[in-house]
Amino acid sequence: MLKNILGFLLIFLFSFTSQAHEYYFAFAEMEYNDITQRLEASVMVSTHDLEFALEKDEIFVGKISKLDAEQENYKNIESYLNKHFYCKQGNSIITFSIIGFEVGLNGITTFYLNSEPIDLNSKKNSVVFYFDLLTDHYPQQQNKLTYIFRNNKSTLVFNSEQPSKKLN
């Protein structure tokens, strides 16, 4: 049996059990825009869940509501989202840029994203979706993506066991 070496960063954070905290869900909507040839998406996630996960992963962005597009933190959030919410077409990874975000007073943050131009017209079935946002922090986390391609909708469910899905 191959022995793996466990390496980690020296941070001392303790997680907590919070009885009022019962969310663990992210919802995304993604549509292919035939005109711009970009994937346009929104990702809704519990603000507190995300802040806690970022802190635990040593991505210190502080309060999401205080994010400023001019700051480095903004890029950090974008690259974090791109690690946990992206697509693959063949061997090419399709990542997203944040075009904006809204922090709701009900504790939900919505990020608005779009991709670089890609041609999905003839290759719809070859896209694989990855959406494991927060599943590595919260075992109960489930994510749902509603994908819209020319008015056809499909909903895909992701969790820690199934971080990616291919649309057939």
Next chain:
Amino acid sequence: MKRIILSSLCLLSFYGVAQQKFAQLGTELPTPNEYRNAAGAPGHNYYQQKADYKISITIDDVTQRLTGEETITYTNNSPDKLEYLWLQLDQNIYDINSDSKLIEIEKMEDFRNIGDVKKKLFYYDGGFKIDAITTTSGQKMSYAINKTMMRINLDKPLASKGSITFKIKWWYNINDRMKVGGRSGYEYFEKDDNYLYTVAQFFPRMCVYNDVEGWQNKQFLGRGEFALPFGDYEVSITVPSDHIVGATGELQNGSVVLTADQRKRLEKAKMSDTPVLIVTQTEAEKKEQAKEKGLKTWVFKAQNVRDFAFASSRKFIWDAQGVKIGDKNVLAMSYYPKEGNPLWEKYSTKLVAHTIKTYSKYTVDYPYPVAISVHSKWIGMEYPMICFNGGRPEEDGTYSEETKYGMWGVIIHEVGHNFFPMIINSDERQWTWMDEGLNTFVQYLTEQEWERGYPSRRGPAYMIADYMRGDKSNISPIMTNSESIFQFGNNAYGKPATALNILRETVMGRELFDYAFKTYCERWKFKHPTPADFFRTMEDASAVDLDWFWRGWFYSTDNVDISIDNVRWFQLNSMNPIVEKAFKEEQNKNKDQFIGDTRNKESIKETFNEKDASIDDFYAKRNIYFVDALDKKEYNDFLAKLPAEDKKLLESNKQFYELTFKNIGGLVMPLIIEVTYADNTKEVIRIPAEIWRQHEDQVSRVLILDKEVASFRLDPFLETADTDLDNNSWPRQIQPTKYELYKQKQMHENPMQRQKRVESMQGK
């Protein structure tokens, strides 16, 4: 396109037959009996046990150890004799060998930093240490501990209507809540070297014995909370002499533990409808530094409660106000360290008062003398008369709007738990939704009465749609045991709260729902209801058959997705040849032209019959749209025979629309149809869910309207949790995605950037 129909219509049913969704709940519900009747009320022989406690405990502020001694008097009101008693040892969840530690699914990815490893290997000597269990005369009693449950073996069975009194001595190390988590424990404040204790599940507690479960001794694994019998408590709490203690029940020895000033302020608070400070921040800060060495014992009494909890700290600021509930004056109070300010002083007690007042309106009058909110970082946890709530501002005293709403929401929710399950005492170990779901529903009502447009997180139907759509393999029906639920929050809090909202707003209407819901609460206050009691009462008090609703929303994972699949438009044939022939002529004129015909008009200069007039006979020459004398006579004869009512109907210009609806998601729901007429006026038509009773996949309905329709829209007020709004319109109208809506708003800056622009404009 408009079609003409004849006066006599023959409607044929063309759908298949299937009636699963409207099948009555038969085998799913227990058979009514003498303990719980078919109306959903307690039966004529309903009983419940009673457990009275006299408890003395001491908290050692140096070692964070709690030692206690209790005398329990247990009364067996059941018709059964009991060979043994079961008690709950909830602290054993922190035992090193606890099942709850072993059943968490883990992967190596969970250990990504040394903090994760430290947490995993963190050793804390938790769990109850039972020193002795004895009779009142001091004789040892035999007992057996099975993890979080303890059986006391009785020398002779406890007879029906009999009671037994026994004593237990124990101690345990209080958990550091910030390190190991938990519903209770302590928080250490390093800056001033002080502790804040929020203490619960701190004594061996009697299990429920009833007609449903026998002994409810299902192990405590951490999620399914508690099932507890009612009883009376007298609790003496010994803590450092400068501590302030807030607890379930009424303080019995204020003259001993409070200063004269504090007593005076407390009396003033009772008569005040705004919070009065009993311990100020300045006074609390002084005590933080002084740290007295002595001890004081606070004594509390509580009647007819299912549990007891308390909070203790020298850091506590304390405020209170009176709240009138019926003919009673309840004392709403808050205890918080300075770290909770400015939020806590401004809002906590007012929220407590508002919550018990609003819940009393929808459920039962708040029956207890006090209602307390204690500030406890991060968590929200409920006990009778007292709850521990998060919502901490930044260290610099500022707070975000999200923190404020988070604090408001958690206080309303946890204070609301006084009603579910503290008063309406359901079995949390079995059914989380019965307290969390019902409580979240009334929480929503309370939030909306606190502030217009309050951004509630759960309650409105459209908010649950994302959770309910898609693959169902990772979600559970609401009727699932607490420990086995996927997606606890959405399943046990969000979905039942939404379901009740839909019942109230859409299926039953507010008047019928509110009466039935209140009836359930009145019937089961200070008793132990089950899901069937709730389902039955809601039907019994309203005369609304809701079996289909419980079946769909509580027993299945189906979602709502109803589409308008087809619309056909008809008008009555007026029989008037002037009208009808003109209409046909117009139709003919407007029909699509074959391209060859169009081109032939140009290319063929003259046809043969145009050249030779002898070719055209009667048929070629007649105008089929011409209204001749015979047409007129026949019409007049027809009118002469027609009764006046029918004549009026024929002339009414009624528009007939046959709408076909498809049930894609599986959940049947009422059809709420918004009709937009050609003149841009609107009308809403509501069709009960029973339209699906015989054909649950597809139904049609003919709407007879006075005006021509421009469009139809299903669920225009987002009240059914429909998961796909794109198929809700005719003509089809694709709803914009969230991305598109955002783009439409043309927001290129976040609120802070906007504020910067405002400030720069003002030259700041």
